[in-house]
Amino acid sequence: MPQLLLHTSGIIPDVVPDVADGYEDLPVYFDNTFVFNGEHLNIHQTLQEPHIPVQSIGHGFSGEYTLVLVDPDAPSPSDKSFSQVIHWIVTNIPYNVPKVHKVGTVIEPYLPPSPIAGTHRYTFLLFEQVSPISHFYPPAPDSRILFNVTSWAKIHNLGKPVAGVFFQ
Numbered sequence: 001m002p003q004l005l006l007h008t009s010g011i012i013p014d015v016v017p018d019v020a021d022g023y024e025d026l027p028v029y030f031d032n033t034f035v036f037n038g039e040h041l042n043i044h045q046t047l048q049e050p051h052i053p054v055q056s057i058g059h060g061f062s063g064e065y066t067l068v069l070v071d072p073d074a075p076s077p078s079d080k081s082f083s084q085v086i087h088w089i090v091t092n093i094p095y096n097v098p099k100v101h102k103v104g105t106v107i108e109p110y111l112p113p114s115p116i117a118g119t120h121r122y123t124f125l126l127f128e129q130v131s132p133i134s135h136f137y138p139p140a141p142d143s144r145i146l147f148n149v150t151s152w153a154k155i156h157n158l159g160k161p162v163a164g165v166f167f168q
Contacts, residue, residue: 005037011166014072015084015123016150019161026126026163028052040119040168049110052100054093054126057163065093066127066158067100069110070149076117082145087111087122091133105134111144123166125149127158 003023006012012019028035029051035041054065067090074082089107090100097103113122133156153159 006164006166009038009121009166011072011121011123011164014080014121015070016125016153016161019164020159023161024057024163026052026054026124026165027056028124028165028167035165035167037165038168041113043113046122046167047112049088052124053097054100055096057095057126061128061162062095064091064129064132065095066091066129066133066153066156067093067104068125068127068149068152069122070125070147071113071115071120071122073118073120074116074145076115077119084145084147084149086144086147087113091129107133108144119168121166121168124164125161126163127153127161130157 003012003019006019025037030041030045030048033041033045035050052067067088068086069088071085071087072083073080074085086108088110090104091107093100093104113120153161
């Protein structure tokens with residue numbers, strides 16, 4: 001059950017306070033490598049944007065999604081003073097696309113993981129949108145640090161994430 005792993009790994013509450021009913025694992029592929037929750041990947045495996053077939057999310061939604069990738073462990077798991085760091089935000093993703101990186105509105109371009117110290121939990125979250133998102137609100141910060149997924153989702157009326165996965 002994905003929710004249990006999110007609790008035991010600390011994704012809940014470090015990244016989001018909760019997830020939607022029916023939350024499921026998000027299929028994420030770096031090249032041909034499928035990402036399993038909690039899997040350890042090396043930096044070289046994650047240099048390129050991953051492929052994410054949102055069409056395989058099985059709860060029958062037929063609108064648009066927002067995808068967020070954050071690091072809640074910056075600069076290190078023992079010092080989270082930069083948390084959360086934005087690594088990717090794509091909005092307006094149609095429900096039936098095979099690869100997120102080919103469609104949608106890129107709000108923050110993909111930034112490959114580059115942990116300074118320790119093991120970080122890079123977390124993908126997929127939200128259902130109720131209306132198009134065409135800008136970063138509030139205005140984009142000068143850097144990618146100190147982002148708050150929950151606050152940002154609330155501003156854009158996204159609700160709880162419906163799918164996700166994290167790797168280390």
